[in-house]
Amino acid sequence: MSSAAVVVTSEEDLARDRIRSDRPGSRGAHSRGLRANISRWVLYLLLFLFAAWYLAPIYILLVTSLKGSSEITLDKMWALPTSFDLGSFAAAWKALSPNFINSLLLAIPAAVISSILGSVNGYVLAKWKFRGSELVFTLILFGMFIPYQAILIPLTQVMSDIGLYGSLQGLILVHVIYGIPITTLIFRNYYAAIPTELLEAAKVDGAGFFRIYRSILLPLSASGFVVVLIWQFNSVWNDFLFAVTLIPNQVNWPVTVALNNLSGSFVATWNVQMAGALIAATPTLLIFIILGRYFIRGLLAGSLKG
């Protein structure tokens, strides 16, 4: 079984099971009785406890950021605000908006370029295998596990040498290069699931490399692109290490670096820091809420390789 099949199957299994559970006469229906009822209660109790743990940071973010500066005392930090005050968001946005825009200017092009590269790489490694292509693929994959500290020192040298140190373009380049392993992996596994006979037939009809890509692969690639775009947008948006090392100038900082700086400062009050954290998290959270299943598919694709 090809690896892409594993990924796709798991995604379908997740959905299929939900449907099955709604059907009457499934296992849930005939497991009545007191013991079953008690274990059901314990199950929900545990789930709610875990949910409370996962949601606690969101709660504290919201209540703190909605408080006015007079209300943010530590002894009342878990209490709801007595009145809604959006002043903290205005202040946080004033402090972070240039960096927020930097992050957009960084993450969108990086995600788009990465996906295109990943797509053609995946096409070659899945459908135009050459001698040693499996070894090349494994060697590329290693690149997504390395601690970036192991390349950071010479990387700063290279970036200064080519005049891109400190610039957003330079950071885009870096994210595109170090994104090659994961984007190639996802697309390669994705394309491996497309029957090769389809391509052979097109070849017989005289279609060439690009023609096959355009007329067969690309039309089937939409969800693959969504998965990879989300994955790359997320990792670039959330990156801190490359940005803090390669961008010394505050003007060009992405929002993660600016937020870390804001939260460490004594100037911004707590409600402003929390509002800033919420602002910095909003784009990726929105994507998760709207396109959650593609996000989850990316998580699965990035790990289940075998």
Added chain:
Amino acid sequence: MRLTRDRVISLLVIAPSILAVAVFVYGLIIWTGYISTVKWDTLRPDYTPVGLGNYASIFANNRFLIDIRNTVVFTICFIAASLTIGLLLANMIDRRIRGEGIFRSIIVFPMAVSFIVTGVVWKWILSPGQDAAHPQGINQLFGLDPTRNRWLTDAHVVYIGPDSPVYQVLHSIGLGFLTSPNIGVPIAMLSIVLAAVWQMSGFVMILYLAGLRAIPEDLKEAARVDGASEFRIFRHVVFPLLTPITLSAMIILGHISLKIYDLTVAMSMSGPGFATDTPALFMWQTTFRDGLFGRGAAVAIIMLALVAIVVVPYLIWNRRQEVEA
């Protein structure tokens, strides 16, 4: 010859990516390795060879030894907690519960947030404000005594003390080194683990859930017909089938914990007495703050070696599995 022309095109298309990875991954790793053997200890590059001098000096530095201890503690606690919680949640979600989609989203959403945001919020929960000696936050929520529960600002390291019988025994059998504070558990690190598990356990849950649902129902049904209890079915039928997922999750979590950086930067930096210091932070400060590029490169190479020990066998195993399949 149409086919050969396409073959050439296909190689030309992938060549830039191969070249980029060759130069920026492998080339720069080799270059870092070289820097780790030269003097370079100011802002200006200085390529005077010093052999393994940089490695000797970082291993002579107690901060680095503490970092190794912290990494081991973090890795073990982080992996154990994430796997346990992930597996538990996946099994609960798999029990045909109401509102499955909502619970799943609540468990996974932290994956969409950056370590910086996670760190900023959890720091605020565990140790808000400037009064490090009496942190409010979570203590206030549960009515705990802030002078005794310091969380992130707790400098204590739990280790085997000199007055204990275990200490005597270990020293008498020549294992006295195990009683060093450098083998202990720094309490503040557990707060970082809490935040990291909050962020990553949903990922493990999703992996296990996908695995659970790929197991054919007939297999479990057959065991049920034989009269096996649900626990025995899980122990002897389900869990063995999840082994590849457990392994993948361990590798992925393990390599994350070996290079953890953003989270500790946002939460506590080095922490009290380097209780939350990590090799990644040590590398960054040594290199880019103190200008000791040679030593920073040596730390980086050791980090790479640790990750490679974990990841390379996994990659080879993984590729072999796919070729066999």
